[in-house]
Amino acid sequence: MNAIEVRGLRKEFDGFSLGPVNLTLPSGCIMGLIGENGAGKTTLIKLLMGAMKPSGGSVCVLGERDLRRRPAVKEEIGVVLAEPCFPEEITAAELGIVLAHSYARWDAEAYKAYLERFELPRDKKFKDFSRGMKMKLAIAAALSHRSKLLVLDEPTSGLDPVVRDTMLDLFFEFTREEDHSILISSHIVSDLEKLCDYVAFLHKGTLLLSEEKDRLLERYGLYRCTQAELDALPPGALKGKRVGSYGVEALVDREKMPGGAVLQSPGLEDVIVYMSKGGRP
Amino acid sequence: MWGLLCKDFFSIKKTAGFLLLLGTAYIVLDALPTGGTSSFMGLFLFFFLSMIPITVLTMEEKSHWSEYAAMMPYSRKMLVVEKYVLALASAGVSLVLYVVVFSLAIAFGVNAMSMAGVWTSACVGVCIGLVVPALNLPLVIAFGVAKGRLILFGSIALVIMGLGMVLEAVGSSQISSLAQAIGSFGLVSVLGASVLVFVASMGISVLIDERKE
Numbered sequence: 001m002n003a004i005e006v007r008g009l010r011k012e013f014d015g016f017s018l019g020p021v022n023l024t025l026p027s028g029c030i031m032g033l034i035g036e037n038g039a040g041k042t043t044l045i046k047l048l049m050g051a052m053k054p055s056g057g058s059v060c061v062l063g064e065r066d067l068r069r070r071p072a073v074k075e076e077i078g079v080v081l082a083e084p085c086f087p088e089e090i091t092a093a094e095l096g097i098v099l100a101h102s103y104a105r106w107d108a109e110a111y112k113a114y115l116e117r118f119e120l121p122r123d124k125k126f127k128d129f130s131r132g133m134k135m136k137l138a139i140a141a142a143l144s145h146r147s148k149l150l151v152l153d154e155p156t157s158g159l160d161p162v163v164r165d166t167m168l169d170l171f172f173e174f175t176r177e178e179d180h181s182i183l184i185s186s187h188i189v190s191d192l193e194k195l196c197d198y199v200a201f202l203h204k205g206t207l208l209l210s211e212e213k214d215r216l217l218e219r220y221g222l223y224r225c226t227q228a229e230l231d232a233l234p235p236g237a238l239k240g241k242r243v244g245s246y247g248v249e250a251l252v253d254r255e256k257m258p259g260g261a262v263l264q265s266p267g268l269e270d271v272i273v274y275m276s277k278g279g280r281p
Numbered sequence: 282m283w284g285l286l287c288k289d290f291f292s293i294k295k296t297a298g299f300l301l302l303l304g305t306a307y308i309v310l311d312a313l314p315t316g317g318t319s320s321f322m323g324l325f326l327f328f329f330l331s332m333i334p335i336t337v338l339t340m341e342e343k344s345h346w347s348e349y350a351a352m353m354p355y356s357r358k359m360l361v362v363e364k365y366v367l368a369l370a371s372a373g374v375s376l377v378l379y380v381v382v383f384s385l386a387i388a389f390g391v392n393a394m395s396m397a398g399v400w401t402s403a404c405v406g407v408c409i410g411l412v413v414p415a416l417n418l419p420l421v422i423a424f425g426v427a428k429g430r431l432i433l434f435g436s437i438a439l440v441i442m443g444l445g446m447v448l449e450a451v452g453s454s455q456i457s458s459l460a461q462a463i464g465s466f467g468l469v470s471v472l473g474a475s476v477l478v479f480v481a482s483m484g485i486s487v488l489i490d491e492r493k494e
Contacts, residue, residue, distance in 0.1 A: 051351035053494045071354045079352040085345040087292040094291040102284030102353055151352075 001063065003027045003149050003181035004048060009057035011043055016205055018043050020057060023200050023210040028178045030171070032192030032213075033185035034272055035202035041185040042082060044202065045153050048183070049079065062149055075103055078142030082154040082185075084134040088127035092120050092137055103145035114140035131158035139167060143174065150174060152184040156191055164188075168195055193268040203276050213268065220271055221263030223250045234258065240274025251275065285355065285363040286370070288346075289337045296336055300329040301374070308379055312386035323379055327406035330371035331413035334364045338418075339426045361490045364418060365483045372410030379403050404468050408475040415475075415482035423489045 003025045010019035018040040025031045035041045046052040048059055050067030058065065064073040086095060092115055100106040115122060118136040120129075129137065135158050142150060150171070156164045168191060174180050186192055192199065193213070200210040209216065220239060230241065230248045237256035242249045251266060251274035266274075290297075304326025311323035341347055350360055383399040386392035421429035 046351070049352050051348070069356070071356050074352065074354040077352070079349075081348060081352070083345065083348075085347075085349040087288060087340060087344050087346055089293075089295070089340070090288070090291045094287075098284050098288040098291065100284075101287050102355070 001027050001179075002060070003029075003062060004031075004183060005058075005060040006048070007058050009044075009047060009059060010055045011040075011047055011052065012055045016040070017055075018047075018202075018205040019207070021202075021207045023207065025181055025183055025198060027181055028175065029197040030175055030182040030184065030195055031198040031200060032196035033183060033200050033202065034187075034189060034192060035185070036187075036276070038204075039202040040205045041202055042153055045079075045151055045183075045185065049074070049077070049151065075105060075145065076148045078145060078147035078150045080135070080138045080142045080150070080152045080155045082157065084126075084138040086126045086134075086137070088125065090126050091123050092126075092140075093122040095126070095137070095141065099141055099145065105146040107144050107146055111140060111144035114143060132160065132163060135159055136163070139170070143170070148179055148181070150180075150182040150184070152182065154186055155184065156186060156188060164191065171195060189267075189269040189272055199268065201272055201275060208275050216271060217266065217268065219254060220251050220266055221254045221257070222266045222270060223252045223257070223261060223263055224248070225250065240277050242274070242277070282355075282359060282363050282366065284353075285350070285360070286367065289333075289363075289367055292340050293333060293337055297330070297333055300333070301326070301378075304329045304375065305378055305382070308382045312383050312392050321402065321405070323382070324402065324406045324409060326378060327372065327375040327410040328413060330375045331368065331410045332417075333371045334368045334414050335417050335421055335426065335430070337367065338364065338421055342426055357490055358487050361422065361486050362483060365414070365479070365486075368410070368414035368418070368479075371414075372407055375410055376403055376407055379406055401468055404472050408472055411475040411479040415479045419482055419486045419489055422486045423493070 004023070005025075006021050006023045008019070009021040010017065012018075016038075021044060023031070033041050033044065043052065047054050048061055048067075050059075050071065053068070059067070061067060062073055062076055064070055067073060090098070096108060096111050099111070100108060114120075115137075118133075118140060120133060120137055120140065126134065126137070135155060139152075139155055142152070152171075156167055159167065171182055171184070172195070175182060182195075184192065184195065196213050198211065199213045199216055201208045225248055227243070227248055230238070230250055233250075233252065234256050237252045238250055239253060240251040251271060252261075252263065254263060257263065307325040308323035311321070347360070351357070380399060380403055383392065383394065383402075384396070387394060387396065387399070417429070417433055420433050423429065424432060
């Protein structure tokens, strides 16, 4: 079973349109959603969660096609938003009570353990939390109702590297159960490279790629060459380039390259940066 | 829905506590010996607490709570209806306090008002507790707290101005016969009408929220 299936999903706004988006997150896997600010990542997450009405296309999350009419499936989805939106006057302990009355499968013990693990004060008001503490509280809440799917929008932003690493371990831990999946959006490509099995890349509302990370890294190569060699590349081979004073570095499709060309393995960040630049230098 | 009500309670417990204290003080002052009448000062509590759903919405707007709530296992409809349940609960709390304070005042011989009189005043209070949020909530849901309130106050001012002009044109004898006609409907009818306005407002708010997308 797939945790998420999206087909031809579109959303039109004045001055911005998202999609059509097609992506599949198999159950038990982690998908990284990459894109610059304003690429449409948060809009996509809202559409997936039924928090926004799509202009077209379909979404199926944990086997449910209509989250807007049947929100009960959200019991099984833990969400962390880029900006934690808890009421300012509420404390972590009170939030636990609110969520216990909202989620039938709320695990108060797990929540308490996360608060201790993240060193979060139980009785301090949310408005007095630092940005990092707010994110940690949101993650603790998302992990404490026995969800099968985590939808995380920039969950590690505002966290220092040590805490970020702890969070990534937690997410790994979460996917040890074979039916647990994660969709995570982040600017920090290195985090996603460590964490993800699948990568989806949104650029200005268009999904440029959605595939298995290892296959993606195998499919492309970095080609260092002269401008003349670049001009001689077969059509469709060039995916992106950077022209410097010492030559050209290009992201190319290995399958379309002539035999004998020396290619280096790119990192995920290379693929993303070159693809977003396209043919521009 | 309990989760949402708990969230509202934790968010406004300080503000609500202050309003409750203030409103109760007004009721106590109202229940002190007045020769068997009520000055209706005690009804302020109904008005104060009727503003609680709007106060909560102001706080939600500030914290962007609705974005998180949309990710929780609640439908949009439930999120709107909950604000009306909160309004009902506020009216209920006001009613209980009002009746209890006056009953004690009567029992201890401090106030000579009859229990029927207490219930009549309390009915007026409940009408306030229902109509105030019923008028406010659809506008606030449609336009946000700041704009919604502004539109409401503007509309009320226009209605009052219009009524003033109409009444001036009609003359005082016809006004008193109109008042008598309204009075003959009885308080229960006014309460019934308030309930209808409240229910209609809830339906309108749900529709507005759906269309807002």
